[in-house]
Structure formats: C-alpha cells, structure tokens
Amino acid sequence: MPTPHSTVAIGGTIAIDHVKTPDAEGANLLGGSAAYAALAEGFDYIGFGPLFPTPTKQGRPGIGLENIRTMEAEVGSQIPAFCIGGIKRTNLADVLAAGARRVVIVSDLLTAADVRAAARETVDVLRGPR
Numbered sequence: 843m844p845t846p847h848s849t850v851a852i853g854g855t856i857a858i859d860h861v862k863t864p865d866a867e868g869a870n871l872l873g874g875s876a877a878y879a880a881l882a883e884g885f886d887y888i889g890f891g892p893l894f895p896t897p898t899k900q901g902r903p904g905i906g907l908e909n910i911r912t913m914e915a916e917v918g919s920q921i922p923a924f925c926i927g928g929i930k931r932t933n934l935a936d937v938l939a940a941g942a943r944r945v946v947i948v949s950d951l952l953t954a955a956d957v958r959a960a961a962r963e964t965v966d967v968l969r970g971p972r
Contacts, residue, residue, distance in 0.1 A: 877917040885921065889946065892927020893937060897949060904928055911941030918943060931960065934967045 880888045890913055894904040910925060917923055925942040930950035937945055947964060954960035 877913045877923065881917050881920060887922040887924065888917065889924050889926045890918075891925055891929075893925055894928025894933065896928040899927060902927075907936060907940035910937070914941050914943055931963055931967065934964065938967070938970075 877888055877890055890905075890910070892899045892902055892904050893907060893910075895902070896904075904927065913923060922944060924944045924946050925937055926946040926948075928949075929937055929945050929947045931947075932950075934945065934947070945968075951957060951960050951964065
C-alpha cells in the first residue's frame with residue numbers, strides 16, 4: 843500500500859495522489875490506466891478525473907468522457923469509483939450517459955446563486971426522466 847501523500851507515476855502524466863482517512867484509503871486519479879493501478883494497490887475507492895478542466899486542479903487537462911464506461915466495468919464494479927473534476931449541472935447528463943455511476947460536483951454547487959435550487963436540479967438529473 844502506498845504511504846500517505848505519495849504519488850505514483852504511471853506512464854507520463856498519469857499520477858495517483860494517495861488519500862488516507864481513518865476508515866478508507868482512496869486515490870485521486872489523472873488518467874485512465876491509473877484506475878487499474880489503484881485497484882491493484884488495494885485502494886478502497888478512487889476519484890476518476892478530472893473529467894474536465896477545473897479551477898481546483900489548475901494546469902491539469904480534463905481526461906474526457908471516453909474511458910468512463912470501461913473504467914466503471916473493470917474497476918468501478920470492484921471498488922467505488924467517483925467521477926470528478928469540472929462536472930456541472932450543464933454537463934452532468936453527458937457524464938451519466940458516458941457510464942458514470944457516481945459523481946462529485948463541487949464548484950458548480952458551491953458557486954450557485956441558489957444552492958438549494960442547484961442541488962434540487964442536480965438530484966433531478968441524477969434521478970433521470972420520470
């Protein structure tokens with residue numbers, strides 16, 4: 843198991859930033875193949891992204907939506923995988939359509955003029971058409 847705050851380089855720009863809490867160990871990922879490395883290392887969960895450029899990960903390009911379905915099938919079926927990075931209400935439907943089962947939305951909700959309304963709108967998209 844990597845030590846806390848370690849970074850493992852995997853082929854070029856891919857990295858795993860190790861996160862350890864009292865109950866779980868996780869990996870915040872940049873790049874698709876890093877998800878497989880996190881699984882092999884025994885992490886309890888992963889953050890897959892950033893999917894899109896985001897102010898919280900300045901300088902990191904978005905990895906896009908192309909590998910979500912494969913990652914969910916091969917890694918997300920074994921440990922929780924959270925798609926993260928630049929996800930907003932305006933692109934959430936695309937992220938879900940690409941195969942995401944778990945998402946993290948930060949900036950879009952925290953900067954919304956009406957946080958409750960934004961959260962309700964997000965929940966409506968997550969629930970899908972009725």
